[in-house]
Amino acid sequence: MVHALGLSDRLVGTAFLDAQVVEPYAAAQQGKPYTADLPQREALLAANPDFVLAGYNNVFTTTGDESISTRADLAALGVQSWINAPLCPSADGLSDEAIDPAQVSMETVYADLRSLGRVLGAQQRSEELVAELQAKVATVQERVAGKERPQVAILLNDDDGSYRVASGIDFGTRVLEMAGAENAFGDLTERRHVAVSKEELIARDPDVILTSTCCDASYTVADGEPDVQQIRADPALAGSTAVREGRVYPFLFADRAAGIRAPYAAERVADLVHPE
Template structure:
């Protein structure tokens, strides 16, 4: 059972005093601030110091992982806006999300600022750009100068403000960084007790799967993006799916491709790798479920060029969602889901 079904919303607004020592996301130590008052804290996130002088009250969450993490932390009532869901939210967050302002696409910087946010939480690094792109909210430092603090999920830390997937270090892509984010955001939002409960729930459920699949053969698994033209696009090493497949008792068939999260390859290369399982990752709409990937699954199963694939012969091409392999509080849910697909005899 997911943590949202186990926990009552708890909002503990704790005043953290100057001199407190905090664990920082993406490594490094965080220091308490001394320039913005006794309640100010500073946490290091993706190379930048994030300082707040009290728990943020007007939060904008961009992308599925950020939206679901905000609900998991129990700060749904502070969300002044949410944007760009890749699929339906997890059932335990559905009711809370219904009452929040939602943008199907990312709003412009001007529209974002019109909501008067004091904090922007982003599940991906491309929402912040230093090049003035209309598709971004601008550089994080620029937003900070306006009094808007920002956060990028640590498994996707770029090497510099405004850089994208090519700047992700695969070593940062781990559930440990998800846990670090939860704890750091728990401190920032004043909900540390809730954050620890979410971490404990994730760890317990993933550990249970790990125990069930221990000693079993580790099949190769490909995450294949659906509805993308111009070749085939698979999840490479920096994609969070690599972590979740490993936790579920498998191996990402394309983990050695480390240049980007999403890597275009030829059909010949896909056939050569011959994965044991193929998860067809569909995206991006707030109403999307696994059922929407069914047509793509059927197309792959019926493609003569793929007829000799093990996954085709054994009917192991399965519908999946892009939201499932994004870093965040879906970690336990997706680990259980993948394990049930690739180890059905061990994980019921």
């Protein structure tokens, strides 16, 4: 978001990215200080930041390997902070279980960009950025309007050979909808990731399967190919429509997050599910 707002020169450090910065802003990330792990509180303060921007709220706690301190603690030291609205809790230190992801839409993302633009003195650029993203979404939606909406499963490959799916309340569902598709597991709404049996996958028989490859700052879509091959090689899924017809595609976890990547992700998904 900082790169997209044209404020790359203000970045004193970045950390814990799930994938490469999306292409229009990838060059701006080059040369910026980066650490694969979240910095501890002392290391963070050593960079002397005025402002800390986080994509999720678990970093603002006093315990755990993925935490730097509470927002109140940082504020007492003169360091302001921001959590993107889709994962901003009602109280300091709460996990994202306190958030209702079903209420998150692209309008949430646009409001975030406008608010952050005001805070960082980039209001005009934030309005331009919102307009650019809205136009991209509109172009995708116009292209797929009236077409049959295929059933798509976003699959997380677990180390033990089992699978989880992105549920109906996951923002990946919004990406699929923008792209003219439906989440084959959209009726599951208890949590964002739901463990499902292979029998359930076969029974639902999605037209298309997308991976949910994560997490490294070097990752591009191509890094999802091992996950694709694992799914294709699973004998239990050999008879499924997506596997049989060669419609299992690499997809990034980062591309199903509520943020500026989503319109680009919707554009790519539309290319996959509506190739004609």
